[in-house]
Amino acid sequence: MSEPERAFINARLIDPAQELDTNGSLLVRDGKIAAIGTEIEIPDTAETLDCTGLAILPGLIDMQVFTGEPGEEHRETLATASHAAAAGGVTHMVVMPNTTPAIDDAALVDFISRRARGTATVRVHPMAAITKNCEGQTMTEFGLLREAGAVAFTDGDRAVMNALTMRRALSYASNFDALIVQHALDQDLQSAGVMHEGELATRLGLTGIPVAAETAIIDRDIRLVELTGARYHIHQISSGESVEAVRQAKARGLAVSCGVSAAHLMLNENDVENYRTFAKLNPPLRSEDDRLALVDGLADGTIDIVVSGHNPQDAEAKRQPFAQAAYGTVGVETLLSVLLSLHNAHGLDLATLIRAVTGNPARLLDIDGGTLRAGAYADFALVDLEAPWIVDADALQSKSKNAAIEGRKLQGKVEACFVNGHSVFDSKMETTK
């Protein structure tokens, strides 16, 4: 009862995991990639799609997506997030556990997986909480949570503040070789801070968040990683000093890795001018020097991962005085376009950028994906690498429209997306809808 084979021909095939960047064809059979390359044999029975002018990329793995499910479905459900993801070529969403209730129990991991299978159009991988209710106190059952399908452990958008709790979590996680993922922001140093500490915050009369609020946690955790030998990852770093701290830790051979958000690669603190709450992010957008250091850190491999940090907020939560407004931006749909824009406009190496959203997160989280190898699941995106477009928040698929990069010109757009060989997004169908 197999479906007809489908051949995507005349495409540019890009798969950093195979160091592949060539023109050729991709053959899909039974939801898997049957063959890929320049000279592959296309059976006569195969349905062929001419992809001239388009590239085929592995479906992206977005390692940090917040949804409102369970608890705040008005912001985003797994289903609506998955539609946004598919439109952005993201075939794997790693969802955060700081929901209501928090994902701190094996039954809840199972709940997310079942809801995702029933409603979402892309693959969903839950991270589970490090501590009960993400409160930073009592460790969760790492062993049971892993068996239930948790790909890593994090308290979402809260740092584990207690050093002893963190030491124990790292130590216990290393039993399973599990990955502990930190939101590196010291809550005490942050205090009432809402944006990058500096001249602009002073001028706007807003309380700043010093860079040290991030580096203090990173430096502490690196010591604890040395002590425990655990695998440790930072969701998002925001400053040049953090890049340097991670660079040194890696040079010492520690199992430390980090990510950065697409927004932080494109925007800086000046985007909050005029109290623009859409640019209120956690960690905050920092100086232009910091942004450049993040871009350099990504280029030289210090930064392993680019995430969207997709955090949908309803209009009311953002239409507030800056200090009161919610943190976060949507972004799963624009993640790839931001990266392609960095390639097109600033010459960043395309393979490095793609690796940061495919092979690298697959390796860190042990996810079966992020490559176009023969035998892999047929999860991929058809992409016009250079198509220019302007981000119109209202046109985004996400239930919430809080896009920090609203109005920005991007270059590179997803035309279609496939999971298991099935179409989950087609821009042509979207426009005729």
Added chain:
Amino acid sequence: MTSSALNFTFPFRDLLGIEGLSASDITNLLDLADTYVDLNRQIDKKTDVLRGRTQINLFFESSTRTQSSFELAGKRLGADVMNMSVSSSALNKGETLLDTAVTLNAMNPDLLVIRHGDSGAVALLAQKVSCAVLNAGDGAHEHPTQALLDALTIRRRLGKLSGLKIAICGDITHSRVARSNLLLLNAMGAQVNLVGPRTLIPADAERLGANIFHSMREGLEDCDIVMMLRIQNERMQGALIPSVREYYHLYGLNREKLGFAKPNAMVMHPGPMNRGAEIDSELADDTEISLIRDQVEMGVAVRMAALEALAANLPNMMQSGGTC
């Protein structure tokens, strides 16, 4: 006194801050305020410049002084003035800040005077209403009429602003008064020293165009004016400074510390004062040295000028002339 056409154009719909005002905008407002100082000293203080206009004072943070000053200013110009104090509990009932704005806007006010505890909140509200908005203080951001009244006080006493050296002392971090004054005094060619302990000076303050000092001796040297800021009690219980006693010892203004400034230097304070915390009580009351009472008087005049300047830009201003 009857209404007279404004002899300048104020090029903004709202007065949200000093930022963006030019030296001539500021001078025009101060010149107009000067005429109201004279009026306010007469027995008949009423004009009909704002006759028929509705002014709503919307205060999300309580303030007796500023609210009554705006109320008096509006009434002396002939406007109908309504005061609304919105306690934070009202907002907690579910009505959002913007709901409040939309509700008020439907009452067709001409002038909306807003104070709010959050930086940027007044600008946010201004986007949602169709009347002219005056910022009566937003968080730690701006308090433009305070800076204007301070400037008028100084100008009337010393004859100028340009070339003066002015020390602003105390809790700079949390002070909208300090920010607006710094912007205004810089625009008018005065030199500003910000003086306070490091815990009360915000990051990169020197890049806003001020000299930063952490001792009164250095910060007050050669100053014509010493402007003291109110220090709030909750910040003096070990969080940002260890105690009132230590703060007064180091930064409280008394005659001895005033001696670091120029001879005949004058003292200002936006009020309300914490006597014995940031300023010596007897010094504050010495009218030879203290301009604090003048500041209150200038406040009404400056607010009249600001209200009139904004009202002149309102549509249908000509209708009150009745020319058919």
